[in-house]
Amino acid sequence: MADIKFSTIMRDGMWNNNVVFAQMLALCPLLAVTSTATNGLGMGLASMAVMVSASIVVSMFRDFITKEVRLPVFVLLIATIVTLVDMFMNAWMHQLHKVLGLFIPLIVTNCAILGRVESFASHQPLSRAVADGFFMGLGFTFALVTVGATREILGSGTLFANAPLLLGDHFSFMELTLIPGYDGFLLMILPPGAFIALGFLLAGKRLIDARRSRDEEDTAPADVVPAEGH
Amino acid sequence: MIGGKRTITNPSYRRRTGYHGMLVGATALIASALLVLGNISTRDAIAMRHAEDIQRMLAEVIPKALHENDLLQDKFELDGRQIFQARLNDEVSAVSYQVAGPGYSGLITIIMAVDKNGTLLGVRVVSHSETPGLGDKVEEDRSDWVHEFEGMQLTKANEKQWAVKKDGGKIDQFTGATITPRAVVKAIKGGMEFFAQHKQRLLTYEPGPESGISEVKKNG
Numbered sequence: 001m002a003d004i005k006f007s008t009i010m011r012d013g014m015w016n017n018n019v020v021f022a023q024m025l026a027l028c029p030l031l032a033v034t035s036t037a038t039n040g041l042g043m044g045l046a047s048m049a050v051m052v053s054a055s056i057v058v059s060m061f062r063d064f065i066t067k068e069v070r071l072p073v074f075v076l077l078i079a080t081i082v083t084l085v086d087m088f089m090n091a092w093m094h095q096l097h098k099v100l101g102l103f104i105p106l107i108v109t110n111c112a113i114l115g116r117v118e119s120f121a122s123h124q125p126l127s128r129a130v131a132d133g134f135f136m137g138l139g140f141t142f143a144l145v146t147v148g149a150t151r152e153i154l155g156s157g158t159l160f161a162n163a164p165l166l167l168g169d170h171f172s173f174m175e176l177t178l179i180p181g182y183d184g185f186l187l188m189i190l191p192p193g194a195f196i197a198l199g200f201l202l203a204g205k206r207l208i209d210a211r212r213s214r215d216e217e218d219t220a221p222a223d224v225v226p227a228e229g230h
Numbered sequence: 231m232i233g234g235k236r237t238i239t240n241p242s243y244r245r246r247t248g249y250h251g252m253l254v255g256a257t258a259l260i261a262s263a264l265l266v267l268g269n270i271s272t273r274d275a276i277a278m279r280h281a282e283d284i285q286r287m288l289a290e291v292i293p294k295a296l297h298e299n300d301l302l303q304d305k306f307e308l309d310g311r312q313i314f315q316a317r318l319n320d321e322v323s324a325v326s327y328q329v330a331g332p333g334y335s336g337l338i339t340i341i342m343a344v345d346k347n348g349t350l351l352g353v354r355v356v357s358h359s360e361t362p363g364l365g366d367k368v369e370e371d372r373s374d375w376v377h378e379f380e381g382m383q384l385t386k387a388n389e390k391q392w393a394v395k396k397d398g399g400k401i402d403q404f405t406g407a408t409i410t411p412r413a414v415v416k417a418i419k420g421g422m423e424f425f426a427q428h429k430q431r432l433l434t435y436e437p438g439p440e441s442g443i444s445e446v447k448k449n450g
Contacts, residue, residue: 035364069250073257080261084268091275094283102359102366165371186406189364 004124006131013135019112020143020198021205026112030144031194033103035155038163040148041141043103046085048137050107053081055121055133062122074117082108096166112140143201150197155189157182283356284341288326290370291343291352292316296323308431311424315435316343322433324351329424331417334409335359338368340417342379344425346433353379353418358410365410375411378402384422392419 019025029047034040057077058065065073086104089097097104107113116136121129153159157179164172187193243249281302288301297316304315316324326343336359343351353376355368367373378401384392393399394411403411425432 035361064253066244066250066253069254072254076254076257076261080264083265087268087272087276091272091279094279162372184405189406 004128006128009128009131010135013132013137013139014142015139018143018205019116019136019140020147021202023112023115025115026110026140027198029103029106029110030147030198031191032106034144034148034151034194034197035189036152036158036162037145037148037160038166039103040144040146041160041163042100042166043106044137044141044144046100046104047107047110047113047140048134050078050082050085050110051113051116051137051140052130052133053085054078054113054117055129056126057081058117058121059124059126059129065122070118070122071114074114074122078113078117079108100166112136146201147194147197150201151188151193153178154185154197155187155193156184287341287354287356288314288343290354291341292324292326293351296345296351301326304435306436308428309424313432315432317435320435322346322435325425325432327421327424328356329417329421331413331420333358333360333413334365334407335361338410338413338417340414340421342418342421344422348383348422348425348429350379350382350418350422352376353414355414360410361407364404364407367404367407368410368414375402375404376414379418384419384426392422 013019015021017023020027020030026047029043033043054074054077058074082104085107086097086101089100089104116132120132124132149159152161157177159176159178160174163174164170167174185193188197285302292301292314297318299315299317301314301316304317305312306315307313311327311329314326315322316326324343324345326341328339328341330337330339332338338358338360339356340353341356342353345351354370355376358366358368360366360368367375370376382392390398391400393415394401394403394408396403396408397412399415401411401415
């Protein structure tokens with residue numbers, strides 16, 4: 001297998017094969033935590049850290065892991081990494097852990113991490129695996145923040161509320177009240193709002209992709225990689 | 231493909247069940263070892279962070295003017311609860327303890343402080359697993375809601391006020407989350423009843439064997 005270009009890895013992770021918008025994975029944590037953009041950002045960053053670490057470990061040991069037992073081995077490794085991240089953050093990044101603590105155990109249930117490890121890191125060299133973990137994580141963060149921001153703006157009229165709790169007081173400028181005196185639109189904050197927002201965002205992504213491939217039709221064939229089903 | 235493609239030979243032992251069993255077993259062993267190591271190296275730090283958290287919470291619910299003792303030192307158990315006593319001039323001025331109740335998803339743990347007259351000094355949510363963005367407004371960091379309880383007393387006459395507005399009480403509920411505030415109110419009310427029941431014991435200072443040796447000498 002020829003080495004995949006880093007630019008392809010980046011484009012796949014951020015857009016073409018985005019965890020949420022193309023692969024439709026990790027919808028459970030996505031729907032659960034995106035009531036605000038800040039929550040989405042926190043969950044995204046924590047997932048990214050786990051994705052990169054899991055990709056590193058699996059890529060390093062890919063020669064020892066056989067096909068038959070790969071899934072239990074991957075699950076064990078990911079669960080261990082998540083638990084370690086949880087413990088270390090609790091011990092040494094206590095403030096951040098208080099904010100993210102709710103989400104970290106949820107990362108174990110994130111099928112996207114298992115999916116990437118299985119379909120990419122387990123047969124790619126370390127550098128590619130790290131890049132993939134990073135960009136897939138970044139793409140996931142992007143998706144979480146987008147859905148979170150949409151719901152937050154429509155649901156409570158603010159953007160990045162409570163961001164200083166996550167990032168420290170330097171980031172208090174991120175807290176915006178976009179619609180002052182807004183009563184809130186409860187549906188968007190509740191779980192159905194997550195489905196509705198995600199639905200519209202997915203449709204939007206399809207629209208953009210369709211337009212792009214129509215534009216490119218004359219010059220080159222579309223390079224959109226079909227989503228790998230899991 | 232996995233584990234095979236890059237090596238020229240794919241040795242036959244890899245296809246044996248024994249190898250697979252060993253592989254999963256070895257991974258589990260390494261994973262457990264890592265977790266044990268992680269636990270050992272973080273255990274003390276986490277315990278310390280929790281003690282700091284409790285101290286900070288205590289400092290928030292009990293005004294500094296009400297005590298001159300080390301709150302973490304003067305604690306005792308009563309009915310399975312850990313009681314922290316605040317003392318001023320050898321007299322108990324306030325007590326603090328934790329209460330808990332089932333919220334929307336999991337237990338909500340609350341620390342509360344009551345002064346010697348039975349007035350609620352303050353309330354903080356220590357831990358919970360409520361919905362982020364909805365139920366987590368019980369945290370002091372996120373909303374001023376918990377301050378509503380300050381100064382409240384529990385008497386026969388005002389018992390009805392100890393409920394969210396939806397249930398005819400005087401405490402606000404949140405948009406989209408009634409179960410969480412309801413659970414918090416109920417837990418705090420339970421804490422107030424606990425105070426009324428055990429008032430005598432809560433307000434007497436009995437130095438325990440492990441707390442403040444110098445204090446024991448003074449009293450004995």
